[in-house]
Amino acid sequence: MLPKIIKKDDLRAFVEALLAENVVVAPTKKGIKYAFAEVDSFDEVALDYNITMLSPRKYFYPQNETVLKFKLGEKPSAEAVVESAPKIIFGMHPCDVAATWLLDVVFAEDPADPNYLSKRKKAVIIGMNCAKPCDEFSFCKDMKSYNATAGFDLMLTDLGDKYFVEVGTEAGEALLVAGAQASEASADDLKALQEWQNGKEKSFVNRIPYDTKFLPEILGASDDSLVWEAIARKCLSCGSCNTTCPTCYCFTVRDEVASNLVDGERKRIWDSCQLDEFAEVAGGENFRKARSARLRHRFNRKGKWLLERYGKSGCVGCGRCDRNCLVKISSVEVYTQLAGERAK
Amino acid sequence: MTDLNVNVHHLTRVEGHGNIVVNSKNGEIIDARLEIVESPRFFEAMLKGRRWQEVQLITSRICGICAVGHTCTSLQSTEMALGISLSEQAHLLRKCIFFAEQLQSHILHTYFLTAPDFVGAPSVIPLATAAPEVVKRALRLKKLANTICETIAGRHVHPIALVPGGFSRYPSVKELKALKETILSYSDDIDETVKLFATFKVPEYYRETEFVSLKNPSEYAFYEGDIYSSDTKKGVKNLDYKTLIKEKMVDHSTSKHCTATRDSYIAGALARFNNNYDQLHPRAKKAAEALKIKPVSYNTFMFSHAQVVETVHCFEEAVAYIDRILEMDYDVNEQPAEPTRMSGRGVGACEVPRGLLIHDYTYENGFIKDANLIIPTGMNLANMDADIRELAPKIIKEPHDKIELLMEMLIRAYDPCISCSCHLLKVEFV
Amino acid sequence: MKPKVAFFSFTSCEGCQLMFLNLEDELLNLLGAVEIVKFREAMKEVTSDEYDVAFIEGSITTHSDIERIKSIREKTKILVAFGACATIGGINAIKNFQPLEDVRKYVYGERWDFYDTVPTMQVDQVVKVDAAIHGCPVSKKEMLEVITSLLLGKTPNIPDYPVCVECKLAENVCVFDKGMMCLGPVTRAGCGALCPSYGNKCIGCRGLITDPNTNAQKDLLEEKGLSVAEVLKEFRMFDGLSEVSK
Amino acid sequence: MTVKEKNTPQAGSIFQPTIGKIVAAKMLTAKEKYFRVVLEGGKPLGQKPGQFVEISVFGAGEAPISICSSPTQEDSFEMCVRNVGSVTNLMHQMEAGATLGMRGPYGNGFDMEAMKGHDVLFVAGGLGLAPARGVIKYVLDKRRDYGDVTILYGARNPSELLFKEDLSEWEARPDCAFHITVDRPDDAWKGNKGVITTLFRHVKVDPSKTYAVIIGPPVMYKYAILEALSMGIPESRILCSLERRMKCGVGKCGHCQIGNVYVCKEGPVFSYAQIKRLREGI
Ligand SMILES: Cc1cc2nc3c(=O)[nH]c(=O)nc-3n(C[C@H](O)[C@H](O)[C@H](O)COP(=O)(O)OP(=O)(O)OC[C@H]3O[C@@H](n4cnc5c(N)ncnc54)[C@H](O)[C@@H]3O)c2cc1C
Ligand code: SF4
Ligand code: SF4
Numbered sequence A: 001m002l003p004k005i006i007k008k009d010d011l012r013a014f015v016e017a018l019l020a021e022n023v024v025v026a027p028t029k030k031g032i033k034y035a036f037a038e039v040d041s042f043d044e045v046a047l048d049y050n051i052t053m054l055s056p057r058k059y060f061y062p063q064n065e066t067v068l069k070f071k072l073g074e075k076p077s078a079e080a081v082v083e084s085a086p087k088i089i090f091g092m093h094p095c096d097v098a099a100t101w102l103l104d105v106v107f108a109e110d111p112a113d114p115n116y117l118s119k120r121k122k123a124v125i126i127g128m129n130c131a132k133p134c135d136e137f138s139f140c141k142d143m144k145s146y147n148a149t150a151g152f153d154l155m156l157t158d159l160g161d162k163y164f165v166e167v168g169t170e171a172g173e174a175l176l177v178a179g180a181q182a183s184e185a186s187a188d189d190l191k192a193l194q195e196w197q198n199g200k201e202k203s204f205v206n207r208i209p210y211d212t213k214f215l216p217e218i219l220g221a222s223d224d225s226l227v228w229e230a231i232a233r234k235c236l237s238c239g240s241c242n243t244t245c246p247t248c249y250c251f252t253v254r255d256e257v258a259s260n261l262v263d264g265e266r267k268r269i270w271d272s273c274q275l276d277e278f279a280e281v282a283g284g285e286n287f288r289k290a291r292s293a294r295l296r297h298r299f300n301r302k303g304k305w306l307l308e309r310y311g312k313s314g315c316v317g318c319g320r321c322d323r324n325c326l327v328k329i330s331s332v333e334v335y336t337q338l339a340g341e342r343a344k
Numbered sequence B: 001m002t003d004l005n006v007n008v009h010h011l012t013r014v015e016g017h018g019n020i021v022v023n024s025k026n027g028e029i030i031d032a033r034l035e036i037v038e039s040p041r042f043f044e045a046m047l048k049g050r051r052w053q054e055v056q057l058i059t060s061r062i063c064g065i066c067a068v069g070h071t072c073t074s075l076q077s078t079e080m081a082l083g084i085s086l087s088e089q090a091h092l093l094r095k096c097i098f099f100a101e102q103l104q105s106h107i108l109h110t111y112f113l114t115a116p117d118f119v120g121a122p123s124v125i126p127l128a129t130a131a132p133e134v135v136k137r138a139l140r141l142k143k144l145a146n147t148i149c150e151t152i153a154g155r156h157v158h159p160i161a162l163v164p165g166g167f168s169r170y171p172s173v174k175e176l177k178a179l180k181e182t183i184l185s186y187s188d189d190i191d192e193t194v195k196l197f198a199t200f201k202v203p204e205y206y207r208e209t210e211f212v213s214l215k216n217p218s219e220y221a222f223y224e225g226d227i228y229s230s231d232t233k234k235g236v237k238n239l240d241y242k243t244l245i246k247e248k249m250v251d252h253s254t255s256k257h258c259t260a261t262r263d264s265y266i267a268g269a270l271a272r273f274n275n276n277y278d279q280l281h282p283r284a285k286k287a288a289e290a291l292k293i294k295p296v297s298y299n300t301f302m303f304s305h306a307q308v309v310e311t312v313h314c315f316e317e318a319v320a321y322i323d324r325i326l327e328m329d330y331d332v333n334e335q336p337a338e339p340t341r342m343s344g345r346g347v348g349a350c351e352v353p354r355g356l357l358i359h360d361y362t363y364e365n366g367f368i369k370d371a372n373l374i375i376p377t378g379m380n381l382a383n384m385d386a387d388i389r390e391l392a393p394k395i396i397k398e399p400h401d402k403i404e405l406l407m408e409m410l411i412r413a414y415d416p417c418i419s420c421s422c423h424l425l426k427v428e429f430v
Numbered sequence C: 001m002k003p004k005v006a007f008f009s010f011t012s013c014e015g016c017q018l019m020f021l022n023l024e025d026e027l028l029n030l031l032g033a034v035e036i037v038k039f040r041e042a043m044k045e046v047t048s049d050e051y052d053v054a055f056i057e058g059s060i061t062t063h064s065d066i067e068r069i070k071s072i073r074e075k076t077k078i079l080v081a082f083g084a085c086a087t088i089g090g091i092n093a094i095k096n097f098q099p100l101e102d103v104r105k106y107v108y109g110e111r112w113d114f115y116d117t118v119p120t121m122q123v124d125q126v127v128k129v130d131a132a133i134h135g136c137p138v139s140k141k142e143m144l145e146v147i148t149s150l151l152l153g154k155t156p157n158i159p160d161y162p163v164c165v166e167c168k169l170a171e172n173v174c175v176f177d178k179g180m181m182c183l184g185p186v187t188r189a190g191c192g193a194l195c196p197s198y199g200n201k202c203i204g205c206r207g208l209i210t211d212p213n214t215n216a217q218k219d220l221l222e223e224k225g226l227s228v229a230e231v232l233k234e235f236r237m238f239d240g241l242s243e244v245s246k
Numbered sequence D: 001m002t003v004k005e006k007n008t009p010q011a012g013s014i015f016q017p018t019i020g021k022i023v024a025a026k027m028l029t030a031k032e033k034y035f036r037v038v039l040e041g042g043k044p045l046g047q048k049p050g051q052f053v054e055i056s057v058f059g060a061g062e063a064p065i066s067i068c069s070s071p072t073q074e075d076s077f078e079m080c081v082r083n084v085g086s087v088t089n090l091m092h093q094m095e096a097g098a099t100l101g102m103r104g105p106y107g108n109g110f111d112m113e114a115m116k117g118h119d120v121l122f123v124a125g126g127l128g129l130a131p132a133r134g135v136i137k138y139v140l141d142k143r144r145d146y147g148d149v150t151i152l153y154g155a156r157n158p159s160e161l162l163f164k165e166d167l168s169e170w171e172a173r174p175d176c177a178f179h180i181t182v183d184r185p186d187d188a189w190k191g192n193k194g195v196i197t198t199l200f201r202h203v204k205v206d207p208s209k210t211y212a213v214i215i216g217p218p219v220m221y222k223y224a225i226l227e228a229l230s231m232g233i234p235e236s237r238i239l240c241s242l243e244r245r246m247k248c249g250v251g252k253c254g255h256c257q258i259g260n261v262y263v264c265k266e267g268p269v270f271s272y273a274q275i276k277r278l279r280e281g282i
């Protein structure tokens, strides 16, 4: 599908046209940070946001989702709940697009999970390319997710007085046709995009001192590394690294019963492998009681296992884990140290 | 004539622990008093050495029913001591949440704690089946009050967003608009409440006494004003509260008694009603008419009727204040104002549901050096004792259980919150 | 037969009992499912002196408290510690860090010995506790979870992970990012991270999780500028009885 | 312009349980209870030996429970449940006639085809007998398909022995060898005493054609596998069934992950050759 151009001044009209008939979520200012939220007007959209606290995964895989409704009593009954509603997600950065792509694969693996997929399939993703890294925590260049190649319906790049629009799907194209004063991109526009891209390559730097394609190998050889013990002493096991990660998908399940003692709901709620109970089984056996084992699990999952299993990296380098870690445990440092140890 | 020993041990349907004792011999009352047996809590000692940002977190825990009142009074004291001045929006929101707390507490007291006495039920629980629509209405109104508190400060019991200098989070304009609509939708329940209490027969009783409350020239005072006595017809400033209010220890109580101009005084809804009647919202004045309560009312049993009048007033004022906030230049991202000094003394004085509350702090380098708290129930204790002594001889010929009931009703009327009165302060023996 | 439920209040602000009455939407259902036999703050009648479940609010702070809680334990099948005062001592334990005689003298002056007091204890330091509802005040949701669980005969689902988990799920701005301190990383969740959601710090009112990294937390607070004494004071606001406050 | 609804995935939530009815329930020991369950319409469960189901007790949650009957028994399936927490406690309060929710069968189960023609050595410790029983019953029902069958079973003390009728039957059968031990015998106990590895000395196997099936508490694996290895049984024919925390049973919740495998999907049955590669396997 051919790329298009939207003039800067027309973006407002485009978003307002989307707003007129759709639920639109977009980055908004929340205190001193940003969060994706449903917006009512273009003015609420924080176009120049760097990164949101949570990724938009919360729209496909909510923090706390009812998956079953049941009734107690003589003859208990239960019916699964699969809810979804169409949505436009505006302004997603390439790293979050990449993360969503991984989740798509995970939840589609047999048996497919309609709770995720139905919401995902009803969403249109309008991406927003970024010209510079969010902040000092980003390592998306290392994880090769700073450019989105697929996984979006539209992807906007800010070329100064206009947006270059890559069209990823027909659904995306349909929106453009109906709502925007979009024109065909010219050869000049393509050149401008190329220049913009060259600039972007320069402003993003690698922070990990080796190609991350070696990461699985390095992690595979690091089971007994002292790094795990060292970071374990600092780790609060607060789970913030997981709960803010755009690719984490572990959940726990809880039943809740209403005060009439008849109606109830089964909820799935985001969980974290850094929490004490995560791997505990009956009889008190805990397969990852030690914080070091929990951390090793997390880093392996992000850097090795998900890639091996799903063919997509479990880490997109958005830096949310490092940014939210109160005790400054840093993925970049861990990956660097592990390789350094091996070099010795 | 038989000797009488009424001993209501652990008075029910009041907050906290108290006993009523009435003993007579040969038809003569030899002893009549209210004993406070609540465990002492030592709040003043706990406050010593605490940092200015966390003082209100501790004082809120003096009383769950008046948590908003304690928090705000505490903040007033801290803010005065450290020279922090509130923005207008913070000021208006503080006042607004005060209305919600009065509403919450008055609904609880009138419907759950005193109404059962008027209809001859032991508690609200049998009423849930006997008069479900009344109980449901009470629950609805209580929930309304909680909703207001939740929107403004996170919750009612130990509010969160109330911090020195303003709010740690302001409700959004959207939330405020929705809140106003919610409040307005309960208007009928307010009318029904007035109608219900107008049907209750209040015992005849008269004993002249003094009424102490805040008084403010521009409004029916809850959040701020001078400390006013109906005897002197004068108000004193917060910092001078000791020129009006004296405290003393008594043997039968773990809580101190207060006096002002005479031996005892009344604080609370009845005092506010008597002192500030003119400033009530017109709808509240109409309610007073329906409830047959007029200033100055010397009938202690009328407390709950004064509370119903205030309920109407607070309902109307809450809406009016939200309107005022919505009309002004409102900034949801406003940050709390900062202290301008780190040492000093401040006295907060507010009308919490049960009456005048005073927090008196001295700060040194941002930490509390000295703290003094005077709690409304403590203020009413002397008057309760006086009322017991006044009423006992008049009803001595009644059957034992009637005496017990009337005595309990008398004390319950004050809506005593004994747990919070039992902190006690440094005693100055005069 | 409906289970007989009783409420008792010890040294506390009675806010937790009020939270029970604040279950406006659920109260009538609950009153239909249980028989409340004793609730001094709300009712005069006492219909039974044996209970299936006794909710205990407040800390144990006097000699007579100790006797009373023991006698309640004898009369009830299940005893639930209800709120921070009961589960961890809460605010009431602040006084334990000053000599009790000083505390009494400061507050009561010459008449100090008139007032009985013992160092504040949480309920399970005196009698066996079967279930705990955490928080100052308790959260409605958790109160319902415990009550419905007791009625259904199952173990209530009480989180044993830090407040940060719920705080992140709520997508709050971390108060550390605003230059404040927070006890969320070591405090038991279940409140929905209410305080950070309203812009304030977690003050630790729900007690510590089972396996907190308190050393890391102390280091963190010190690094943010608190002195060792102030770090301790943070923990002593609610968790005065725990190891970390020593 | 409204977003066109794109195709919705086929309905069929992974969380939808079917309803089963308990037709028999009895206590086996003080902590373990036996259940026989019939599905709605009497449908067979269609499981493979070694698979498990997610049992729902609405209001309490779900728990993965091994199927302890053989698929050759088609009208119903059986479970043996230890009372350890919410779900299992409420299950213990259920009697015949009660209904519960069920999802599954899940997991890979044992590859009974591959095992055909081989000798089988069963090593079951404690509650591990529950999953093992389904396999043992299957092998004994298809006795001619398999070679020599040896069963080793260990429990902590005599009062914790499960399925006593089955034990006597296996003991009596001429076509299988059966050895039993308890760690802490009581006065009436006449058999072997000591941990399960002490039974290995009674056993002779031909390692070239033997499968070892090992199921027990986490501590048992290490030692039992060592014994099997020292007998010369190849790593790929030492099969274990692992227990992990599970919240979904279908490879989504992440709890049972070891390395890049999900125990609920690729397991719970693994050969030692596979486990060896997974650091946290045993
Ligand atoms: C594949 C598999 C097969 C199993 N087969 C059987 C069986 O045949 N019979 C039997 O009695 N038990 C079996 N279990 C163990 C059983 O699943 C747990 O005992 C049960 O889930 C505990 O649930 P609960 O609600 O009763 O306990 P909870 O109240 O949830 O917790 C009690 C204890 O169980 C642990 N636990 C909680 N959830 C799980 C879980 N999903 N998996 C494992 N441990 C958990 C907790 O850490 C805690 O220590 C099996 C487990 C697995 C993974
Ligand atoms: S965010 Fe940091 S402290 Fe928290 S669990 Fe992750 S690594 Fe540990
Ligand atoms: S835990 Fe908190 S809210 Fe509950 S009674 Fe104690 S001080 Fe009051």
Ligand code: SF4
Pocket: A240, C163, C164, C165, C167, C168, C172, C173, C174, C175, C176, C182, C183, C184, C185, C193, C196, C202
């Ligand atoms: S605000 Fe407190 S509870 Fe929330 S994430 Fe930060 S440290 Fe954790």
